[in-house]
Amino acid sequence: MESVALQHAECPICFEPLCRGEIGVFLDATGQRVSKHFYNLAAAREMLANGIITCPLTRRPIHSVQKVPDIRSDPDGWFGTVDFDGNGKLSHAEVVESLKAILPVDLDAFDRAASAPGWWEQFDRDGSGFIERHELPQLVEHVTKVVAGRRDERIPDIRTDRNAWFDYWDEDSSRALDKEEVVRALLKTLQLTSDPARVAQMRSTIDAIWCLFDEDGSGTVDRQEFLKAGEGLADTIIATIGEQRS
Incomplete structure (x- = not known):
């Protein structure tokens, strides 16, 4: 792909x-x-x-x-x-x-x-x-x-609609997010794309903890894994946003 x-x-x-x-x-x-x-x-x-x-x-x-x-x-x-x-x-x-x-x-x-x-x-x-x-x-x-004028991204707020956030980044409609899709989603949601050092840190972090969210070892995080209460990727992202803005 x-x-x-x-x-x-x-x-x-x-x-x-x-x-x-x-x-x-x-x-x-x-x-x-x-x-x-x-x-x-x-x-x-x-x-x-x-x-x-x-x-x-x-x-x-x-x-x-x-x-x-x-x-x-x-x-x-x-x-x-x-x-x-x-x-x-x-x-x-x-x-x-x-x-x-x-x-x-x-x-x-x-x-x-x-x-x-x-x-x-x-x-x-x-x-x-x-x-x-x-x-x-x-x-x-x-x-x-x-054809001038790139469209602005309107990312759904994961704190108010987790399913909409998941669907927004699931661009191939596979009903699962692979590692690159997750990295891209996090960098853009947390507004880190213009900071090379934090980009490198994010990639390293996702590599290290990927197995915690990809419980079945499929190489992707499906909706159920994403929404898992307390331990899923959605709650982890929301907690990170809270820490970033506190």
């Missing part, structure tokens, strides 16, 4: 929307990118500083993180970094995913626009099937104007 972070154009480490801060890409020992994915730069650096040297998504070895240049001040540098294949042109997928990472766009609206007949052709002027460097400015200007 595709990472839930990728579906929302968020950092796969901290789940902060990528467009809200500087982003980076992981490199191997030869200086080549290990994947096409983008990460919050601070979270990626914190991860490396903590001794984690494998890509969170591909599990390939990583050696360093490279900052992605700002498309406005260094469009050539940005294009060169995003061009994963190094062929001087960007595919449809490269364009869509990279612009989602840097622009505060309505993701659903962008996906609909990018898949509409004729959309790609208005920017791919030479009909090559790719976007080249000189074709980029018009595309960025169009996306910024037409």
Whole structure:
């Protein structure tokens, strides 16, 4: 299953929307990118500083993180970094995913626009099937104007409606939350996504105590386990919120 972070154009480490801060890409020992994915730069650096040297998504070895240049001040540098294949042109997928990472766009609206007949052709002027460097400015200007505005998250209050909170984070309707879904839910509920050190601490904590909530060892926390009085994940989160605000 595709990472839930990728579906929302968020950092796969901290789940902060990528467009809200500087982003980076992981490199191997030869200086080549290990994947096409983008990460919050601070979270990626914190991860490396903590001794984690494998890509969170591909599990390939990583050696360093490279900052992605700002498309406005260094469009050539940005294009060169995003061009994963190094062929001087960007595919449809490269364009869509990279612009989602840097622009505060309505993701659903962008996906609909990018898949509409004729959309790609208005920017791919030479009909090559790719976007080249000189074709980029018009595309960025169009996306910024037409699909700007990322929707605000309205997270249900777990203290007043535990079932609604569970359903909100169960995006695949599996009737259970896996570990990544729980980490994402907690970081966002507790508003910790912009603090790399606390993100790392949260991930470590969930790894250590996961078995307390996943009683049947299924790898997920189902609704019954979540709602278990006094010992379930819901009561633990509510208690944590109380401590955080006291």
